[in-house]
Amino acid sequence: MKQKETLLNTMGIDFSHSIDEIGDEHVGTSIDTPLREDAFEMDDDLKIELIEKHFREIMYVLGLDLTDDSLKGTPKRVAKMYVKEIFSGLNPKNKPDAKLFENKYKYNEMLVEKDITFFSNCEHHFVPIYGKAHVAYISNGNVIGLSKINRIVQYYSKRPQVQERLTMQIGNELKEALGTEDVAVVLDAHHMCVSTRGVQDVNSSTVTSFYSGKFERDENARAEFMKYISL
Numbered sequence: 001m002k003q004k005e006t007l008l009n010t011m012g013i014d015f016s017h018s019i020d021e022i023g024d025e026h027v028g029t030s031i032d033t034p035l036r037e038d039a040f041e042m043d044d045d046l047k048i049e050l051i052e053k054h055f056r057e058i059m060y061v062l063g064l065d066l067t068d069d070s071l072k073g074t075p076k077r078v079a080k081m082y083v084k085e086i087f088s089g090l091n092p093k094n095k096p097d098a099k100l101f102e103n104k105y106k107y108n109e110m111l112v113e114k115d116i117t118f119f120s121n122c123e124h125h126f127v128p129i130y131g132k133a134h135v136a137y138i139s140n141g142n143v144i145g146l147s148k149i150n151r152i153v154q155y156y157s158k159r160p161q162v163q164e165r166l167t168m169q170i171g172n173e174l175k176e177a178l179g180t181e182d183v184a185v186v187l188d189a190h191h192m193c194v195s196t197r198g199v200q201d202v203n204s205s206t207v208t209s210f211y212s213g214k215f216e217r218d219e220n221a222r223a224e225f226m227k228y229i230s231l
């Protein structure tokens with residue numbers, strides 16, 4: 001068997017940006033995605049270049065012929081998809097701008113945005129999680145553009161996730177963006193790590209919830225929310 005260095009040379013891979021050199025500092029609280037302090041020192045172009053190289057190595061090790069027409073562009077495609085699409089929510093520069101409006105209509109009931117489709121990825125296996133998010137809030141003087149609620153859900157989904165953390169990140173962000181404690185979030189999702197491998201259960205789904213303010217204190221508020229989302 002060829003030595004590792006020879007194999008890497010064969011693939012033209014430069015590991016001068018080895019992950020060992022990047023450091024292993026982990027900052028933040030448990031609700032935060034575990035990111036290193038230097039997470040955004042590299043720009044997107046360099047990230048794409050490095051992921052492409054590493055993914056090429058994975059494919060090579062799997063024995064795939066990287067000169068094949070259909071496969072040769074795959075490492076680059078995967079790298080771009082990771083950085084610009086499915087993991088773009090790791091970077092705070094992609095956080096949606098949640099502009100608020102004054103609640104001039106004095107609408108004081110709950111607002112429910114339901115059946116928000118989201119796609120995320122399980123941080124244990126890097127395979128998709130997909131499902132619906134249902135969100136409610138009661139205005140504390142401000143209202144938010146409806147699409148911004150969907151965008152907040154999508155932003156936090158575009159990270160390697162566990163569903164519990166995703167639920168809490170969405171809930172906390174809405175509380176902060178809206179300046180109200182009265183927020184509820186329910187996610188109902190399928191994990192492809194459960195359906196397509198491992199236990200291979202294609203029917204189960206996972207429901208998680210976040211209740212704050214009135215939704216935490218008042219059973220009637222929770223019941224009303226449940227009625228609207230009919231779970």
Ligand SMILES: Nc1nc2c(ncn2[C@@H]2O[C@H](COP(=O)(O)OP(=O)(O)OP(=O)(O)O)[C@@H](O)[C@H]2O)c(=O)[nH]1
Pocket residue numbers: 122123124161162163164191193194197198199
């Ligand atoms: N709590 C939680 N667990 C998750 C989530 N996504 C995946 N998991 C679970 O994480 C666990 C990882 O368990 P391990 O035993 O380390 O991994 P594994 O050997 O691949 O486990 P199996 O899936 O049972 O084959 C599995 O039970 C997954 O179903 C999530 O969002 N939340």
Ligand SMILES: [Zn+2]
Pocket residue numbers: 122123124125126127191193194
């Ligand atoms: Zn998983």
